[in-house]
Amino acid sequence: MAIPLVTLLGAATRGGGTEGDGQPPAARQAQVLRGRALLINHGCADCHGGGPNPAADGYLAGARSPEMEFPIGPCAVTPGATPCFRTRPRNLTPDNATGIGRFSERQLFNALRYGLRPGETPDVQITGTTPGKGNFPENPKYLAPPMPWPAFRHMSDQELRDIVAYLKYGVQPVSNRVADSEGPPDFWASEYTVAKIGPYPAPPFPTAKERAPSVATKP
Numbered sequence: 001m002a003i004p005l006v007t008l009l010g011a012a013t014r015g016g017g018t019e020g021d022g023q024p025p026a027a028r029q030a031q032v033l034r035g036r037a038l039l040i041n042h043g044c045a046d047c048h049g050g051g052p053n054p055a056a057d058g059y060l061a062g063a064r065s066p067e068m069e070f071p072i073g074p075c076a077v078t079p080g081a082t083p084c085f086r087t088r089p090r091n092l093t094p095d096n097a098t099g100i101g102r103f104s105e106r107q108l109f110n111a112l113r114y115g116l117r118p119g120e121t122p123d124v125q126i127t128g129t130t131p132g133k134g135n136f137p138e139n140p141k142y143l144a145p146p147m148p149w150p151a152f153r154h155m156s157d158q159e160l161r162d163i164v165a166y167l168k169y170g171v172q173p174v175s176n177r178v179a180d181s182e183g184p185p186d187f188w189a190s191e192y193t194v195a196k197i198g199p200y201p202a203p204p205f206p207t208a209k210e211r212a213p214s215v216a217t218k219p
């Protein structure tokens with residue numbers, strides 16, 4: 001079936017985000033491929049669907065069966081124990097109604113850098129890491145475990161933007177509505193303390209447990 005070119009162009013424009021638009025196609029393609037490699041080597045699709053094969057069924061489409069959900073809380077160790085929260089990997093394909101299509105690149109960046117739920121966090125540039133400062137929400141609504149954002153936030157700005165570009169522009173939209181994750185009223189704030197997830201940014205190198213390469217390479 002022949003698809004008129006205008007339709008394709010229209011779709012490309014409508015799917016476009018706010019930042020980075022107007023990039024030459026070759027630069028966008030290179031960015032999307034960098035993001036694809038990062039996404040595969042960070043195991044995103046192990047939880048979000050499909051596993052390490054971008055051709056797999058359900059790739060990045062989010063939870064599609066109870067087996068893809070996670071029991072979080074004491075019930076993870078002892079079945080039936082409470083509290084028990086069921087969390088569900090979300091649809092990361094750019095579908096506007098059920099996936100990440102309705103979020104801006106900046107909202108998705110903020111999800112990966114700060115763990116903030118894109119659906120419930122204003123689309124603003126965040127410069128602080130303390131709640132209430134530098135646009136960091138006063139009452140942050142964090143992504144539920146086991147989404148590993150505390151590890152992912154240490155990727156560079158460029159790497160996170162590359163992942164976001166891949167999700168927005170390099171993946172086919174799939175309609176799959178994932179039920180909301182369950183969680184405590186504080187949206188996991190008490191789980192994401194510095195004591196539990198470490199400082200961001202990491203302390204300056206080298207700490208007492210590390211060594212500078214110039215020292216390390218001396219005989």
Ligand code: HEC
Nearest residue numbers: 042043044047087088089090111118143144145146147181
């Ligand atoms: C260990 C499982 C796991 C892995 C690995 C994982 N995620 Fe997630 N992710 C989740 C869960 C669970 C949620 C749902 C959190 C919630 O509902 O609050 C989620 C939510 C998200 C969201 C929020 C989407 C929305 O609509 O709110 C984004 C964006 C996201 N993940 C991106 C990624 C990316 C990119 C990677 C890899 C770099 C990744 N995830 C790896 C489990 C995972």
